[in-house]
Amino acid sequence: MIEIREEEERPIKAFLVGCVKANEPADRETLQELFGLVKTLGMEICDCIVLTSRDPQPKFGIGTGKAVTIAEEAKNHEADCIIFDFEISPTHQRNWENLAKIPVFDRNEVILRIFASHARTKEATLQVDLAKLQYSLPRLAHSYGDMAKQRGGNYGSKGSGETKLELDRRAVQNRISRIKLELAKVVKERETLRARRDKVPLPSCALVGYTNAGKSSLLNALTGSNVFVxxxxxxxxDPTTRRLSLDGGNGILLTDTVGFISNLPHSLVNAFKSTLEETAGADLQILVLDASDANIYEQYQTVLQVLKEIDVLDTPRIIVLNKIDRVSDMFSLRRLENYFPEAVKVSALEKTGFSDLIFSIREMLFGSQKTYSLPLEKAELLELVRKTGILINSEWQENSIKIEAQVSGKAQALLAPYEIKPKE
Ligand SMILES: Nc1nc2c(ncn2[C@@H]2O[C@H](COP(=O)(O)OP(=O)(O)OP(=O)(O)O)[C@@H](O)[C@H]2O)c(=O)[nH]1
Ligand SMILES: [Mg+2]
Structure with a gap:
């Protein structure tokens, strides 16, 4: 998409601009997330500036004097583009580009570009196209401006490099409608698959978490799959579902989902709603965190915030501290253990901590292990336990069957009268 100074064989240099809230220190740390995003796009960061206030002036969104200084700084660093950590309006964007004479865009556009370059399946491509078109709509006038050629196409044109830019609002709206129709068809196909899956009475778990926490790696390591990492x-x-076998039962379904990030652009949240809804259908969430990331606490809050936004905060959840192999100092480890006392520590890479994780999954989904004494005429319940819960042990006795099992829901209700409570 970006074809800035394509003729030169050096990485594209970006100058970043952030802003902190009143009373917060103007620390570069606040740009950590944007650094990661920009690097994912393959750009180099030449320098950054963090503003302490954003004096909302009409021309640039900040004071003109400050804007001129930023443009000069970017020029001194030979930046190829300026990227804002906060949303900038289409008008501000145009004014900035006229001032700086290089492309200027915001964090939302960075995320859109990453999604666009990572979309592989038809559904993801359609979702990204939809998000890009929705984003481009208020920016159409902007795309006729001076920077349009240099930007190498605009959102809404079929391929990058298209510089004619005569797509008007109406044409974009028509494309949006067409994509929505196509997307609805693809989503329906996936729902049919999900409905078929739901007929298999297996509990489902969704791997959720901040992007790059190691969700796909964990799915691969637990189920022997080969999801892209x-x-x-x-x-x-795209969500991918795999079966995780559990001893004594039919197993569970594990679904890998799209990663979260703070302030996901609204057009993307809408476009990816159906994908995110895979999380909503789950009986249990496995919240994967990167234990080695210095920003783990902020990332945890971000994930909770997104779960709240998609209305799935009430689903039972296990917290997994992944990449524990990279946490070597005791101080960091103790701090993590104090903050997340219930968490399971694993390494998807070294396959450690898996038995603790599976134990937790079993407890959360099927309850704790109990002993029952079934009358022989209730022997058919054994099959139900095997199918929907976990049968740890069964012993046929003269007038009864003694079983040890983990069950929930219907099976639990049916077995309850035969439970042997441990003596006090
Ligand atoms: N050292 C270490 N690295 C890990 C571990 N788990 C994952 N990684 C690495 O972390 C990076 C991200 O892993 P992914 O599994 O793609 O993470 P993800 O959460 O699926 O990321 P998105 O799909 O981008 O949201 C990869 O380079 C993995 O090899 C781990 O336990 N230890
Ligand atoms: Mg992944």
């Missing part, structure tokens, strides 16, 4: 943000855009 990469040290980049938003490697996964």
């Amino acid at each position: 990469e040290d980049k943000l938003f490697a996964t855009l």
Whole structure:
């Protein structure tokens, strides 16, 4: 998409601009997330500036004096583009580009570009196209401006490089409608698949978490699958479901989902709603965190915020501290253990901590292990336990069957009268 100074064989240099809230220190740390996003796009960061206030002036969204200084700084660093950590309006964007004479865009556009370059399946491509068109609509006038050629196409044109730019609002709206129709068809196909899956009475778990936490790696390591894994943000855009076998039962379904990030652009949240809804259908969430990331606490809050936005905060959840192999100092480890006392520590890479994780999954989904004494005429319940819960042990006795099992729901209700309570 970006074809800035394509003729030169050096990475594109970006100058970043952030802003902190009143009373917060103007620390570069606040740009950590944007750094990761921009690097995922393959750009180099030449420098950054963090503003302490954003004096909302009509021309640039900040004071003109400050804007001129930023443009000069970017020029001194030979930046190829300026990227804002906060949303900038189409008018501000145009004014900035006229001032700086290089492309200027915001964090939302960075995320859109990453999604666009990572979309592989038809559904993801349609979702990204829809989000891009929705984003481009108020920016159409902007795309006729001076920077349009240099930007190498605009959102809404079929391929990058198209510089004619005569797509008007109406044409974009028509494309939006067409894509929505197509998307509805694809989503329906996936729902049919999900409905078929739901007929199999297996509990489902969704792997959720901040992007790059290691969700796909964990799915692969637990189920022996081969989902795409990469040290980049938003490697996964489509949900993938795999079966995880559990001893004594039919197993569970594990679904890998798109990663979260703070302030996901609204057009993307809408476009990816159906994908995110895979999380909503789950009986249990496995919230994967990157234990080695210095921003783990902020990332945890971000994930909770997104779960709240998609209305699935009430689903039972296990917290998993992944990449524990990279946490070597005791101080960091203790701090993590104090903050997340219930968490399971694993390494998807080294396959450690898996038995603790599976134990937790079993407890959360099927309850704790109990002993029952079934009358022989209730022997058919054994099959129900095997299908929907976990049968740990069964012993046929003269007048009864003694079983040890983990069950929930209907099976639990049916077995309850035969439970042997441990003596106090
Ligand atoms: N050291 C270490 N690296 C890990 C571990 N788990 C995952 N990684 C690495 O972390 C990076 C991201 O892993 P992914 O599994 O793609 O992460 P994800 O959460 O699926 O990321 P998105 O799909 O982008 O949201 C990859 O480079 C993995 O090899 C782990 O336990 N230890
Ligand atoms: Mg992934």
